Amino acid sequence: MSDINPNEVNDETNVLAEDSARARPQGPHTLAPTDRGEPVLKTDNLIGGYLPGVNILNGCTIEAYPGELIGIIGPNGAGKSTVLKAIFGQIKIRGGKVILKGEDITGLKANKLVTKGVGMVPQNNNVFPSLTIEENLEMGLFQKPSIFAERFDFVTTLFPELGKRRKQRAGSLSGGERQMVAMGRALMMEPSVLLLDEPSAGLSPVRQDETFMRVHQINRAGVSVIMVEQNARRCLQICDRAYVLDQGRDAYTGTGRELMKDPKVIELYLGTLAADQGH
Numbered sequence: 643m644s645d646i647n648p649n650e651v652n653d654e655t656n657v658l659a660e661d662s663a664r665a666r667p668q669g670p671h672t673l674a675p676t677d678r679g680e681p682v683l684k685t686d687n688l689i690g691g692y693l694p695g696v697n698i699l700n701g702c703t704i705e706a707y708p709g710e711l712i713g714i715i716g717p718n719g720a721g722k723s724t725v726l727k728a729i730f731g732q733i734k735i736r737g738g739k740v741i742l743k744g745e746d747i748t749g750l751k752a753n754k755l756v757t758k759g760v761g762m763v764p765q766n767n768n769v770f771p772s773l774t775i776e777e778n779l780e781m782g783l784f785q786k787p788s789i790f791a792e793r794f795d796f797v798t799t800l801f802p803e804l805g806k807r808r809k810q811r812a813g814s815l816s817g818g819e820r821q822m823v824a825m826g827r828a829l830m831m832e833p834s835v836l837l838l839d840e841p842s843a844g845l846s847p848v849r850q851d852e853t854f855m856r857v858h859q860i861n862r863a864g865v866s867v868i869m870v871e872q873n874a875r876r877c878l879q880i881c882d883r884a885y886v887l888d889q890g891r892d893a894y895t896g897t898g899r900e901l902m903k904d905p906k907v908i909e910l911y912l913g914t915l916a917a918d919q920g921h
């Protein structure tokens with residue numbers, strides 16, 4: 643997006659210490675979805691799976707409006723990664739649609755989706771370990787190399803350490819640092835929506851905090867984000883709205899704050915929420 647201003651994010655402090663609803667009580671984030679015009683991305687009643695005759699998604703509807711940070715939480719095996727893969731053209735869709743800014747993109751392949759403005763950071767294997775940080779970022783732009791300098795500036799303003807260590811091989815980085823490289827690579831193509839699959843998985847608590855802060859910064863820089871997270875409470879704290887996925891369906895939705903207080907959500911997903919409460 644041309645109106646992204648990385649300078650806006652320079653003075654970001656630890657947003658996780660605060661309730662994000664308090665951190666941004668005004669503006670488009672407080673509008674009801676119906677007041678926000680067209681979603682930047684919508685899955686409409688998606689049905690699909692990996693094996694013939696076995697559906698993992700059983701009618702999954704998720705909407706992200708421009709500028710929103712959307713969380714997807716739910717138990718293991720609920721289909722959270724699968725819905726991101728379905729959006730990103732990586733599984734067979736048997737029913738429903740994926741709509742990007744009004745355009746039906748159902749079933750398009752990843753390379754097409756990237757040029758149309760969908761960025762994806764998968765859960766695993768999301769960097770090229772034998773390539774340097776800079777080369778990893780270049781790989782994100784292989785379809786549009788002419789804008790490298792401009793995008794490299796943008797990404798390294800968000801993640802200054804990637805710029806400083808541009809010649810270091812990604813394989814020698816820590817898990818948290820790799821996650822930054824993976825997000826940076828996805829941001830090179832100026833996505834209007836970024837899909838993140840469990841960005842905090844496997845990281846130490848300090849690195850998790852940092853990763854959530856970075857996701858928040860990316861979103862504040864103007865990129866709509868759909869983030870799958872196993873760290874339910876943290877996810878609900880920073881997102882504008884969230885969906886609880888259960889057996890391939892969107893079982894509950896609301897603002898992060900609403901879902902954190904919803905007795906049904908707490909009762910059904912107590913394990914996940916309770917496990918996070920003490921931290």
Ligand SMILES: Nc1ncnc2c1ncn2[C@@H]1O[C@H](COP(=O)(O)OP(=O)(O)OP(=O)(O)O)[C@@H](O)[C@H]1O
Nearest residue numbers: 692693698716717718719720721722723724725872
């Ligand atoms: N490549 C695959 N082939 C067949 N089945 C798969 C494949 N990947 C996932 N599944 C199945 O799809 C279901 C949903 O998996 P998915 O990875 O979407 O869950 P998830 O909600 O992301 O879980 P987690 O929290 O553990 O990451 C699971 O039952 C899983 O076994």
Ligand SMILES: [Mg+2]
Nearest residue numbers: 722723724765
């Ligand atoms: Mg998953």
